[in-house]
Amino acid sequence: MRAATIVEGRIEVEDRPDPVPGDGEVLISVRAAGINGADLAQRAGRYPPPAGATDVPGLECAGEIADGRRVMALLSGGGQAELAVAHETHLLPVSDGMGWDEAGGFVEVFATAHDALFTQAELSAGERLLVNGAAGGVGVAAVQLGLAAGATVTASARHHHDALRALGADTDVDGEYDVILELVGGENLTTNLGRLALRGRISVIGTGAGSRAEIEFGYLTRKRGRIHGSTLRSRTVEEKAQVMAALGAFMAEHAFHVPVEETFPLERTEDAYERFRAGNKFGKIVVCP
Numbered sequence: 001m002r003a004a005t006i007v008e009g010r011i012e013v014e015d016r017p018d019p020v021p022g023d024g025e026v027l028i029s030v031r032a033a034g035i036n037g038a039d040l041a042q043r044a045g046r047y048p049p050p051a052g053a054t055d056v057p058g059l060e061c062a063g064e065i066a067d068g069r070r071v072m073a074l075l076s077g078g079g080q081a082e083l084a085v086a087h088e089t090h091l092l093p094v095s096d097g098m099g100w101d102e103a104g105g106f107v108e109v110f111a112t113a114h115d116a117l118f119t120q121a122e123l124s125a126g127e128r129l130l131v132n133g134a135a136g137g138v139g140v141a142a143v144q145l146g147l148a149a150g151a152t153v154t155a156s157a158r159h160h161h162d163a164l165r166a167l168g169a170d171t172d173v174d175g176e177y178d179v180i181l182e183l184v185g186g187e188n189l190t191t192n193l194g195r196l197a198l199r200g201r202i203s204v205i206g207t208g209a210g211s212r213a214e215i216e217f218g219y220l221t222r223k224r225g226r227i228h229g230s231t232l233r234s235r236t237v238e239e240k241a242q243v244m245a246a247l248g249a250f251m252a253e254h255a256f257h258v259p260v261e262e263t264f265p266l267e268r269t270e271d272a273y274e275r276f277r278a279g280n281k282f283g284k285i286v287v288c289p
């Protein structure tokens with residue numbers, strides 16, 4: 001098969017042996033695969049794949065499996081290739097109206113956002129959610145998930161305010177929040193504390209703008225607040241299955257849209273990474289074998 005391969009800090013698309021599914025796994029003929037920040041970190045040598053995972057990058061893909069089903073899959077690697085292997089409990093069906101490009105960029109960001117908002121931060125209907133870094137993949141997922149759950153959603157982003165308002169978010173960030181989803185990090189980690197409502201929760205998922213900040217603990221105690229962090233990739237097969245089951249149940253009742261900023265053929269995966277790195281995109285960058 002053809003597969004994205006990291007060679008001295010660049011992506012080259014090379015011939016690799018076809019992956020072989022193990023117990024409980026399926027082989028996916030990949031139609032589309034999303035790019036994520038973790039892929040860029042892996043390309044730079046800063047985020048090695050977990051033990052036992054392929055070194056082919058790609059945490060999410062969509063395609064067909066042997067019985068003809070159209071699926072999208074959460075992966076610990078290997079999505080940016082013609083063939084990928086996924087655990088059968090890490091699959092979701094691709095709905096009829098969803099294109100391959102949207103499906104290829106769905107799972108990693110929606111699973112991350114769903115787990116952070118509902119399982120960890122316990123967001124509920126009527127609460128106020130602030131999403132920092134809302135125009136990226138996880139952000140547009142979180143905005144839609146929060147609205148679907150009946151929260152009021154405010155989106156903080158440097159660009160794409162009209163598109164975020166079109167999704168249903170407010171873009172005026174003044175106010176207090178029950179849940180803050182942090183996808184940027186850096187100084188936000190300090191200012192978030194001043195924006196917490198009583199019993200507010202801060203969920204830290206991304207720290208691309210910096211992972212150190214000075215924290216005024218007084219805000220946290222006065223607001224009886226909570227800060228927690230999370231990663232998805234390193235979880236066990238069973239833990240990821242729980243995340244996917246919760247997301248699948250939510251999807252059965254709601255329809256979501258994945259804004260795709262640009263798609264690239266697999267052979268141009270390096271260009272896709274560079275487009276991701278350039279920023280100022282709305283939603284996802286996707287490669288299509």
Ligand SMILES: NC(=O)c1ccc[n+]([C@@H]2O[C@H](COP(=O)([O-])OP(=O)(O)OC[C@H]3O[C@@H](n4cnc5c(N)ncnc54)[C@H](OP(=O)(O)O)[C@@H]3O)[C@@H](O)[C@H]2O)c1
Nearest residue numbers: 037112133135136137138158206208209230231232279280
């Ligand atoms: N913990 C986990 O399991 C997990 C899972 C998935 C993702 N992540 C992390 O979560 C973060 C978001 O993921 P993503 O897929 O949504 O990434 P993404 O598509 O690149 O989106 C990131 C967003 O943050 C904005 N941003 C970046 N630096 C900023 C800064 N200094 N100030 C203000 N805004 C800034 C970007 O805006 P611009 O376009 O203006 O730069 C972009 O809209 C990444 O750090 C990613 O690595 C973690």
